Amino acid sequence: MNEEKKPDDLSDEDKRRHPRFPLRAYADLQYSTKKWEAHVLDLSESGARLAILGEHLLQKGDPLRVHIQLEDINLLTSPKKQLSLHGRLIHVREHLLGFEFQPDTPVDKTLLYELLTQIENGH
Template sequence: MSSEPDNSEPLNAEKRRYPRFTLRAYAELQYSTKTWEAHVLDLSESGARIALLEEHLLQKGDALRVHIDLSNVNLVASDKKRLDLHGRIVHVREHVLGFDFQPDTPADKTLLYELLMHIENQ
């Protein structure tokens, strides 16, 4: 994990409210009754870039639930090892999705902030 903000998409940088940080983690995406395995590429307080490992027909605007596996991240304050998020796809570029999200619960919000602080301090 790197603490450097991801500036790989400069055209979208002015739209972002929060800096993105590189994160490599497994995730599960759910849309309706379908589920995909995915990799999280980067993360901020309100968005993520996620690569799907399988073919999909997801489109901008689709509502998703995303579960990020944090079992390989050593967080101090939380025993929770899965970050649960819900939101919408904001862009699709082949197998990479831009995802604008909110944490599912107050515990997920706390876990998200702890994760971001952990990444930033690496």
């Protein structure tokens, strides 16, 4: 049964520009002057799924800064142990957040690609 999907049947998964890879890491979320701890659940070149720890009033569209801690991930070449990203929330379901982002600096962009390559290759 190979039914073809019509464009308006596309799910969230199908709309993504980049594949997501599972990643378990700690992160700090920052919105204005507020801060939360979160767990990263998965990551792509332009987005992440996060589980926020604690109460929040964040809403879709809110601008966020996210710092992913990489101390526990053995990156081969980078001495940098924190990936800094900025973007906005694209969905909020209780404590699960969808975050669309861009790396803060060229160094963060390189770190992101290196991290995704390692995850993809199973390291």
